[in-house]
Amino acid sequence: MRFKLFLIIFIIAFSSIANAQCKSGKIMVKASKAEMKPYNMDAYVDNELIYGKQPKTIETPFTAYSGESYKLIFASDNVPQGISIGIYDKNKRAKTRKELYKYDFKVGDTRAPVFEIKKPGNYYIQFDVPPSDDEKVLKKGCMYTMIGFKENE
Amino acid sequence: MNTKKLLLKSAILLPLSLLFACGSGEKKSENDSSLSDTTSEESLTEDSKSFNYILPSPLQIASIFHRAKLKFDDKLLNKAESVNKYNTEIKLTLNMGVYATDLAYCLLNSQNQLSLSYLKTTRDLADKIGMGSVYNTEALVERFQKNIDNVDTLSDIISTIQTESEAFLEENERRFTALCIFSGAWIEAIYMASKTIETKFNDKIATEISEQHVSLRNLIKLLEEHSESKQPEFNEVLTKLKEINTMFENTAGYKAQPLEEGEEMPLSFQLTPQETNAIGAKVTELRNLVVN
Secondary structure (H helix, E strand, C coil), X not given: CXXXXXXXXXXXXXXXXXXXXXXXHHHHHHHHHHHHCXXXXXXXXEEEEEECCCCEEEEEEEEECCCEEEEEEEECCCCCCCEEEEEECCCCCCCCCCEEEEEEECCCCCECCCEEECCCEEEEEEEEECCCXXXXXXXXXXXXXXXXXXXXX | CCHHHHHHHHHHHHHHHHHHHHHCCCCCCCCEEECCCHHHHHHHHCCCCCCCCECCCHHHHHHHHHHCCCCCCHHHCCCHHHHHHCCCHHHHHHHHHHHHHHHHHXXXXXXXXXXXXXXXXXXXXXXXXXXXXXXXXXXXXXXXXHCCCCHHHHHHHHHHHHHHHHHHHHHCCCHHHHHHHHHHHHHHHHHHHHHHCCCCCCHHHHHHHXXXXXXXXXXXXXXXXXXXXXXXXXXXXXXXXXXXXXXXXXXXXXXXXXXXXXCCCCCCCCCCHHHHHHHHHHHHHHHHHHHC
């Protein structure tokens, strides 16, 4: 019985440490509701940012369906180093793709300018995470993305 | 040393060694850890979600079909009282998605009392799968009841519940639960849309069904990354989802659609009445497996 209790305590403790960076999702959703208007808050995703020895790219596709418009909100409460946010019309493997949105999210920023999509298609959100600026330290942060939709008039 | 003792020793030593490893050396901020251990960096650099895709909510899917003039038919709903039949984690989460679509379908068709009934059903299911706090923290059901005649407020409450549920599941690392819920929601939406045009074909609704193929294909990719999807109870669902995906990909419209460089699949394509009915029949088969 004690053994089971011990195990449970450790599992709980370590599961929270393992993904401690993205723990403000509900707060971010609430904080973005007013800004999302007149769009309906629809989707949420968080991305853990890890600044290691090498730069990294995180690509997240999403689909804009016909007859609808979309608003994207990017927010964070703990970016230890700047990252670049981009939105493209094609994935990163495509030789020719159009950059539709670009923002350099800096330390201390809590929001990026919103982005609206009015044309149906597949879109690709890209986070470019630079290497850690301290070669001895691996840094971590979190970026929250909220997407809203509304029907086209 | 017997296995139990070995396990006990490992269970104590491993976390303790990790604790001491984290606690030694210079003081770092909450967001930092040592880069000198390349193994730990390698394990951390790969996002646990190696394939990402943002899935639409049940409300959005229902809204797409509503705009395409999908007529309301209460016989298409999964009866709220069926909720007591479900007692495994997989059935509970899949039907959470089914009922979320039913709720959105009722709401968009101004069936507000019925919406309330489905909202209570999803709350009961949320309690059973450990998500009750999403509904209870702001007394959302009570707010819904008070605003029963205000469709905008009701839609706002539902979209809040859906987005906060996603955030709750992400925060608690229950990505597979979120995918199960979406699977149920997708199945119910395509079931409703295909049933509605089974006898009287509607080209617009058929095109909207084809647009949902992109969600299905990405859902399958996401599910395959989770070992839980291989458990027998869910594997049957996944197998049928893959069969439906193949049916979409074998349609003449899908094959004929030219792809631009960097595009993996067309966003929408033409579906014939026969193709729509065949896909609809397969979805109905899967839906029966989920709700019965």
